[in-house]
Amino acid sequence: MTTSRSVIRIDGSYLEGGGQILRIASALSCVTKQPLTVDKIRAGRSKPGLRAQHLVGLQLINDLCQGQLEGDEQGSTEITLFAENITSGSFMVDVKTAGSVCLLMQSSLPCILYASGPVSLTLKGGTNADMAPQIDFQTMVLRPVMERFGVKFDCEIIKRGYFPKGGGEVVVKCSPVKSLQPIDMTEFGSVTKTYGRAFVAGNIPMRVAHTMARVAEDLLRQQYPEVPLNIEVVKEPDHKAVGNGTGIILVTETSTGCLLAGSALGRRGVPAEEVGASAANELLQNLSTGACADQHLQDQLVIFMALAQGKSRVKCGEITLHTKTAIAIAEQLTKVSNLWDGFS
Numbered sequence: 001m002t003t004s005r006s007v008i009r010i011d012g013s014y015l016e017g018g019g020q021i022l023r024i025a026s027a028l029s030c031v032t033k034q035p036l037t038v039d040k041i042r043a044g045r046s047k048p049g050l051r052a053q054h055l056v057g058l059q060l061i062n063d064l065c066q067g068q069l070e071g072d073e074q075g076s077t078e079i080t081l082f083a084e085n086i087t088s089g090s091f092m093v094d095v096k097t098a099g100s101v102c103l104l105m106q107s108s109l110p111c112i113l114y115a116s117g118p119v120s121l122t123l124k125g126g127t128n129a130d131m132a133p134q135i136d137f138q139t140m141v142l143r144p145v146m147e148r149f150g151v152k153f154d155c156e157i158i159k160r161g162y163f164p165k166g167g168g169e170v171v172v173k174c175s176p177v178k179s180l181q182p183i184d185m186t187e188f189g190s191v192t193k194t195y196g197r198a199f200v201a202g203n204i205p206m207r208v209a210h211t212m213a214r215v216a217e218d219l220l221r222q223q224y225p226e227v228p229l230n231i232e233v234v235k236e237p238d239h240k241a242v243g244n245g246t247g248i249i250l251v252t253e254t255s256t257g258c259l260l261a262g263s264a265l266g267r268r269g270v271p272a273e274e275v276g277a278s279a280a281n282e283l284l285q286n287l288s289t290g291a292c293a294d295q296h297l298q299d300q301l302v303i304f305m306a307l308a309q310g311k312s313r314v315k316c317g318e319i320t321l322h323t324k325t326a327i328a329i330a331e332q333l334t335k336v337s338n339l340w341d342g343f344s
């Protein structure tokens, strides 16, 4: 590969040492056309190296930018990406496991903002998977917050997919932007309403969803008795879901437009009461900090803050290790050196 630019080397074991380093680094390499090597990939995890979701995510980025990718094999601990121009059109990828489509979205969305025209991405895998945003987090929290950067994207959920089968499908459509506006999310305001969604799919009985919703409602009403609360209880239609799954997501809106969430997924052997309480307690914990971005939104904002034309400011609670890692990687791949100052 001929390139006039030197390859920047990122240490995949840094801080969090997980897949997020790879997603941020490869997305920024794609946008900036900075050739990239990531080594010691996921060294912080029990099974290091590329797993299906990371591999498919990288291959999608490489397809988007018509680049050259080396080391793209399952288990690989080092990859190199030579990015070219980001193209428009339709792309389809399939993780073939319950690997999260939301994490595919995490790495590809920043890239398609700088494509030569509109892009449609069909992403197949898990839509409501553990250790990742649920697809509902992306549509109910991330998408409205992205509008503050001047980004509008469509996200159609064709089918939901859960652990272990996956099989979910979402279609993300977005047109390129000229530039991203910086955001200011520093005023919490006051809590105005809470809404959410408790779901079951496949052969999980409806009472599980009702129990999760009831327990969450009780906990939220104890703390915020005056705040309107509406948790939808849903049985996913069989043609819109693959396999069995259950979970809940809760979102609170404030008078200044902040959106904070709490969520949980059901698992065999975990009572529905515990799942509902876990989501409600996560939301209450996020609200107690007066933060404008919750613990899971923080790190997703970093890449867009780094790409925006100007200084963004976001009031957070405790800064997570994911966020610290994202800041360090974004600073290495962009000319931005003061991302930290944007977080208070």
Ligand SMILES: Nc1ncnc2c1ncn2[C@@H]1O[C@H](COP(=O)(O)OP(=O)(O)OP(=O)(O)O)[C@@H](O)[C@H]1O
Binding pocket: 016, 017, 018, 019, 020, 021, 042, 045, 054, 103, 130, 131, 132, 133, 134, 137, 263, 295, 296, 297, 299, 300, 322
């Ligand atoms: N409950 C949740 N709600 C929203 N986002 C979440 C939630 N749990 C995790 N995330 C987000 O999912 C991402 C997970 O990144 P991480 O590097 O841990 O993932 P990964 O690719 O699965 O890698 P690894 O297997 O190496 O951990 C982070 O952006 C994190 O904020």
